[in-house]
Amino acid sequence: MTHALPGSADVLARPDARSATGMIHSMREAERAAASLQDFHTWFAAYLETESSEIRRIPFSELKGWRFEGPHGNLVHESGKFFSVKGLRVRNAPGAVREWDQPIIHQPEVGVLGILVKEFDGIPHCLMQAKMEPGNHNKVQLSPTVQATRSNYTRVHGGRPVPYLDFFRNASRHQVLADVLQSEQGSWFYRKRNRNIIVETSDEVELRDGFHWLSVGQLHALLSEHDLVNMDSRTVMACFPFDGAPAAPWLVEGPGIGSALARSLDPAHGSLHSPGSLRNWFTGARAGFTGEAHLVDLGSVRNWQRSDDRISHERGVFFDVMAVDVRTGSREVSRWTQPMIEARGQGVAAFLVQRIGGVLHVLARIGSEPGFMDAIELAPTVQCTPENYAVLPAEAAPPFLDEVVHAPADAVRFDSVLSEEGGRFFHTRSRYLIVELPPERVLVEPDDFRWLTVHQLSGLVQHSNYLNIQARTLLACLHSLLGPAGGERT
Amino acid sequence: MTHALPGSADVLARPDARSATGMIHSMREAERAAASLQDFHTWFAAYLETESSEIRRIPFSELKGWRFEGPHGNLVHESGKFFSVKGLRVRNAPGAVREWDQPIIHQPEVGVLGILVKEFDGIPHCLMQAKMEPGNHNKVQLSPTVQATRSNYTRVHGGRPVPYLDFFRNASRHQVLADVLQSEQGSWFYRKRNRNIIVETSDEVELRDGFHWLSVGQLHALLSEHDLVNMDSRTVMACFPFDGAPAAPWLVEGPGIGSALARSLDPAHGSLHSPGSLRNWFTGARAGFTGEAHLVDLGSVRNWQRSDDRISHERGVFFDVMAVDVRTGSREVSRWTQPMIEARGQGVAAFLVQRIGGVLHVLARIGSEPGFMDAIELAPTVQCTPENYAVLPAEAAPPFLDEVVHAPADAVRFDSVLSEEGGRFFHTRSRYLIVELPPERVLVEPDDFRWLTVHQLSGLVQHSNYLNIQARTLLACLHSLLGPAGGERT
Numbered sequence: 001m002t003h004a005l006p007g008s009a010d011v012l013a014r015p016d017a018r019s020a021t022g023m024i025h026s027m028r029e030a031e032r033a034a035a036s037l038q039d040f041h042t043w044f045a046a047y048l049e050t051e052s053s054e055i056r057r058i059p060f061s062e063l064k065g066w067r068f069e070g071p072h073g074n075l076v077h078e079s080g081k082f083f084s085v086k087g088l089r090v091r092n093a094p095g096a097v098r099e100w101d102q103p104i105i106h107q108p109e110v111g112v113l114g115i116l117v118k119e120f121d122g123i124p125h126c127l128m129q130a131k132m133e134p135g136n137h138n139k140v141q142l143s144p145t146v147q148a149t150r151s152n153y154t155r156v157h158g159g160r161p162v163p164y165l166d167f168f169r170n171a172s173r174h175q176v177l178a179d180v181l182q183s184e185q186g187s188w189f190y191r192k193r194n195r196n197i198i199v200e201t202s203d204e205v206e207l208r209d210g211f212h213w214l215s216v217g218q219l220h221a222l223l224s225e226h227d228l229v230n231m232d233s234r235t236v237m238a239c240f241p242f243d244g245a246p247a248a249p250w251l252v253e254g255p256g257i258g259s260a261l262a263r264s265l266d267p268a269h270g271s272l273h274s275p276g277s278l279r280n281w282f283t284g285a286r287a288g289f290t291g292e293a294h295l296v297d298l299g300s301v302r303n304w305q306r307s308d309d310r311i312s313h314e315r316g317v318f319f320d321v322m323a324v325d326v327r328t329g330s331r332e333v334s335r336w337t338q339p340m341i342e343a344r345g346q347g348v349a350a351f352l353v354q355r356i357g358g359v360l361h362v363l364a365r366i367g368s369e370p371g372f373m374d375a376i377e378l379a380p381t382v383q384c385t386p387e388n389y390a391v392l393p394a395e396a397a398p399p400f401l402d403e404v405v406h407a408p409a410d411a412v413r414f415d416s417v418l419s420e421e422g423g424r425f426f427h428t429r430s431r432y433l434i435v436e437l438p439p440e441r442v443l444v445e446p447d448d449f450r451w452l453t454v455h456q457l458s459g460l461v462q463h464s465n466y467l468n469i470q471a472r473t474l475l476a477c478l479h480s481l482l483g484p485a486g487g488e489r490t
Numbered sequence: 491m492t493h494a495l496p497g498s499a500d501v502l503a504r505p506d507a508r509s510a511t512g513m514i515h516s517m518r519e520a521e522r523a524a525a526s527l528q529d530f531h532t533w534f535a536a537y538l539e540t541e542s543s544e545i546r547r548i549p550f551s552e553l554k555g556w557r558f559e560g561p562h563g564n565l566v567h568e569s570g571k572f573f574s575v576k577g578l579r580v581r582n583a584p585g586a587v588r589e590w591d592q593p594i595i596h597q598p599e600v601g602v603l604g605i606l607v608k609e610f611d612g613i614p615h616c617l618m619q620a621k622m623e624p625g626n627h628n629k630v631q632l633s634p635t636v637q638a639t640r641s642n643y644t645r646v647h648g649g650r651p652v653p654y655l656d657f658f659r660n661a662s663r664h665q666v667l668a669d670v671l672q673s674e675q676g677s678w679f680y681r682k683r684n685r686n687i688i689v690e691t692s693d694e695v696e697l698r699d700g701f702h703w704l705s706v707g708q709l710h711a712l713l714s715e716h717d718l719v720n721m722d723s724r725t726v727m728a729c730f731p732f733d734g735a736p737a738a739p740w741l742v743e744g745p746g747i748g749s750a751l752a753r754s755l756d757p758a759h760g761s762l763h764s765p766g767s768l769r770n771w772f773t774g775a776r777a778g779f780t781g782e783a784h785l786v787d788l789g790s791v792r793n794w795q796r797s798d799d800r801i802s803h804e805r806g807v808f809f810d811v812m813a814v815d816v817r818t819g820s821r822e823v824s825r826w827t828q829p830m831i832e833a834r835g836q837g838v839a840a841f842l843v844q845r846i847g848g849v850l851h852v853l854a855r856i857g858s859e860p861g862f863m864d865a866i867e868l869a870p871t872v873q874c875t876p877e878n879y880a881v882l883p884a885e886a887a888p889p890f891l892d893e894v895v896h897a898p899a900d901a902v903r904f905d906s907v908l909s910e911e912g913g914r915f916f917h918t919r920s921r922y923l924i925v926e927l928p929p930e931r932v933l934v935e936p937d938d939f940r941w942l943t944v945h946q947l948s949g950l951v952q953h954s955n956y957l958n959i960q961a962r963t964l965l966a967c968l969h970s971l972l973g974p975a976g977g978e979r980t
Binding site for chain 1: 500502503504662666667668669670758759760762767769770773774776863953
């Protein structure tokens, strides 16, 4: 690259509030989108009609290309690619349970999750994809423009090329709104990260079968529908730059939660904790962390049992490793088998939020998950699978769980059941909740919890290893409150 | 913690430009410091007089408490604490040399490097420590207020408590100016990070023997003296918040490099590359990285030879592992032996800088070092030990090396020989240079290089795994150009 006229200030980019301000305002402009949400639903229903895939649970013996390699017992693909299921040994973990073994997915490569953005009639739109994934209980959900493992996009499996990939491979030709490596579930993946990238283009973009343009506001509105916006879409959406720019006065000065949120996106409105205080809290937790987790052979994992068709915890909780056979006409490869993880029970992930000094704050928690690359990340106020506590000590029950699941209806700002990624997780779903505490309630922050503004969260999500994937889904859900529904609530 | 009056905006902290603006201005106020630099030198010389330590090279057989454990050959301490010397096997590295083995220091714990700040007469001052370390060729250098491994501060060795540690352990009682885990040398340490923390207090602070208050400007001015400000001080200094706040007009509008630097600290003056473009560049490099490095037994390291008193590369380059006997009256423990690393040859670390549109930009490079926790970090424009290229392929020679070492004298803005950390590295020094290119020179950025403003670098240094330790030293040296010397140069 060159820079012409190095002596002139004309060559310099100025900090640009356009994208954030435009993003916020587009949340309110659902009417001006290129097509209505009704059009989207019609299109999506028609796509679903054509979807004829069949997914069937199979015993491990029917897996093709996959085997338990002796003597280690790891579940691997014969190509050495894709992923494997190994064991993880956890020692000296914080909390009530200090030691355990478990199966874990090992996939040491960085996939690409990309959303392509383009303005139509002044409103930014996202190119989304209707995509069948074998773990989706409803088969098809809404994916990012590109959702590809390295095995996919280097075409290890000999499938078709990945549409639109060049926009992300050559992103420097366009405007890059976000680009960051984000973690996946640290309970199920060992140090897995994907590249979350949002690229805005002014090029002509061919609309291919199975893809649809949605305005940023429409896409966020769809989060409130159960099992529609998939996990990979949600993590990328969390990286949309809504923060750091002033929104319009009519939005900032309103009485609703959308206005409290708009204030929370702009540092000028203040925060309960200073940036230095939050860094001290987070760095202290990371520096003081002494837990250890290391890969072991799957065959040596204690307290788990392998049957013909599943590997399960001996007490029937947590999750199973199982296998599926997939037949489809809609993917790069038309038939395959693969192992998956199937959670026992439905998870709960929730943010408690509160207007503090009129500015919306989110109660974030230091979360440690054994597969994290860097020990801890910020997690939702509550993140658990309530059924698992049947076998865990009483002190393991998470704080604020009752507060969240028994919240009065008028305090619930968001409530939707959303699926975990359907490429690895079978019928695995969580209820995502945002619950608002009344302003007069004084909540004593436990050591592992802090109230953060949304711009503080948004600043961190531009960097790796700060917000876990459930917190990122909830951040995207929070952003949806900038839309018309959020503005009307008080 | 509680927050009173949650409904009132009075409880909220506002983004605070005070610390940055105050920091910048204090750089120019050397005259108003609590004591003159001459006083400091007198004090330091007197301290050195009392320093009677003796450091002696010894054969490995004279190490006490340390041994090469069979059959692995790792060099370990009998307590299992402190650190060990193991082997690292590197494969598929980027660059001209793709594979090698080497010894490496393994110390899986987070130390504390802390500078205590307090205002005197409106000027922030840093509490610095004259500290003997066995690897310092001049014995005593200037350390942070606290420089302690976990072994030190948990007193594994039964030594004296670490002075001032409570200011950092209970930092939330004070103002935290920076708190971040930073990497150490990725060529010599395996995934080592230390907690870099700056705490400003308004409490009374007892001044203990061996400690001295220096204004922020004085401390930075001392960087230009050879081997005085130690590596641990420099990495913490790099985290000082100079960025994000406007400096006084008389500074911003001046013709000198200090003014170009002041403009570079404030995003309002613009940057050659947008934040999104830089994120795309950095994340792309990290996502595409496919090198691997894993610990192996020291005994299995190829191409290295162990003699009575050193482990050396068979071609006599890179570095040696050796051992020392230390006798001192000035440390927590008065006599000990330990292994160290001794580099062959003096390193060079340099930033090329240029005024682009009147704003100072720094040419940063994607650097990969095998011990990094996250594969790559930003590195100086040039970082190498020229002697090593005698045995490496010609294409391994780093770009811009000639440009830096043969720069005309009037282009050299900073030039000082500084020591690597004297607790692990024996007589290991590098020449740190800042060289300015004329504004009219058009430099084509190679793929791995980008021009960043100083506020872009400073924004990244608040987070882990972005700037390597040599780049952090150079960032501190850059900041020193805010002082009177920088203002007078044009």
